[in-house]
Amino acid sequence: MKSAVLQLPGLNRDRDMIAALTRISGQAPVTVWQTETEIPDVDLIVIPGGFSYGDYLRCGAIAARMPVMQAVREKAAKGVKVLGVCNGFQILVEAGMLPGALMRNASLKFVCKEVKLEVVNADTDFTRAYAEGQIIRCPVAHHDGNYFVEDETLKAMQDRGQVVFRYAEGTNPNGSMLDIAGVVNEAGNVLGMMPHPENLIEAAHGGTDGRGIFASALDVIAA
Amino acid sequence: MIKARVTVTLKNGVLDPQGKAIEGALGSLGFEGVHQVRQGKVFDLELDTSDRAKAEDELKAMCEKLLANTVIENYSIALL
Numbered sequence: 001m002k003s004a005v006l007q008l009p010g011l012n013r014d015r016d017m018i019a020a021l022t023r024i025s026g027q028a029p030v031t032v033w034q035t036e037t038e039i040p041d042v043d044l045i046v047i048p049g050g051f052s053y054g055d056y057l058r059c060g061a062i063a064a065r066m067p068v069m070q071a072v073r074e075k076a077a078k079g080v081k082v083l084g085v086c087n088g089f090q091i092l093v094e095a096g097m098l099p100g101a102l103m104r105n106a107s108l109k110f111v112c113k114e115v116k117l118e119v120v121n122a123d124t125d126f127t128r129a130y131a132e133g134q135i136i137r138c139p140v141a142h143h144d145g146n147y148f149v150e151d152e153t154l155k156a157m158q159d160r161g162q163v164v165f166r167y168a169e170g171t172n173p174n175g176s177m178l179d180i181a182g183v184v185n186e187a188g189n190v191l192g193m194m195p196h197p198e199n200l201i202e203a204a205h206g207g208t209d210g211r212g213i214f215a216s217a218l219d220v221i222a223a
Numbered sequence: 224m225i226k227a228r229v230t231v232t233l234k235n236g237v238l239d240p241q242g243k244a245i246e247g248a249l250g251s252l253g254f255e256g257v258h259q260v261r262q263g264k265v266f267d268l269e270l271d272t273s274d275r276a277k278a279e280d281e282l283k284a285m286c287e288k289l290l291a292n293t294v295i296e297n298y299s300i301a302l303l
Contacts, residue, residue, distance in 0.1 A: 065289060093294075094292065099294075101295045103237070
């Protein structure tokens with residue numbers, strides 16, 4: 001399966017993401033620069049983490065309004081999978097492609113640590129490699145991961161299985177509602193998550209718990 | 224030219240950890256009886272028009288499209 005990685009000024013996790021996608025899919029992703037208005041035919045578009053445009057105004061706000069995001073929106077509408085990690089998640093909510101908002105961590109501090117994630121919904125394009133309720137390890141590194149959404153929308157999201165990952169075992173690093181760490185859109189082809197699965201995919205990382213997200217999205221789950 | 228000021232504030236019910244920290248800091252400085260501190264943003268703009276109605280329409284569109292995240296924020300527009 002082919003993948004693409006967005007590159008915007010200030011994003012700094014793109015190389016980790018390219019390495020992860022290359023290793024897991026066996027082919028390097030294409031890179032897409034911020035000014036491009038078309039994205040090549042791929043099965044998965046990834047928006048990596050970082051601090052796009054210095055996180056000015058609000059995290060992800062400027063990036064979400066760049067022309068390339070219109071191209072991402074069009075691809076997503078056609079069913080192409082989109083994964084946003086960390087700043088990528090913030091960009092997707094700012095672009096209105098995912099519900100809710102990501103606010104300053106309740107502690108007001110930047111957190112960089114490992115957390116535990118519960119796979120709440122294992123029946124998505126991104127979590128098939130896991131079992132429902134499985135607890136995985138994953139690193140986080142962010143200042144604004146405090147997920148907020150109106151109660152009414154949250155209820156509807158829960159009914160539809162849109163809450164995909166929750167921080168488990170008391171490891172919520174940011175005060176997010178219901179310990180939410182990752183959500184999908186209604187159609188199920190756009191996932192945003194604060195933790196960094198690309199940083200836990202090989203033995204040298206100290207674990208491979210994050211691999212399943214890419215293996216699921218790239219359809220390369222080992223039998 | 225019209226000068227305008229846009230104020231963006233968090234909606235009621237949205238937790239504001241920065242406001243809470245500021246409230247705590249005010250308390251520790253000896254300012255007593257301070258409650259419900261909410262942090263917001265102010266944008267000062269100059270527009271190349273003298274049509275006030277048009278300016279307001281444009282500012283509203285700017286707020287909806289960029290200046291405010293209407294999931295969590297309210298905005299108000301004042302022409303100066």
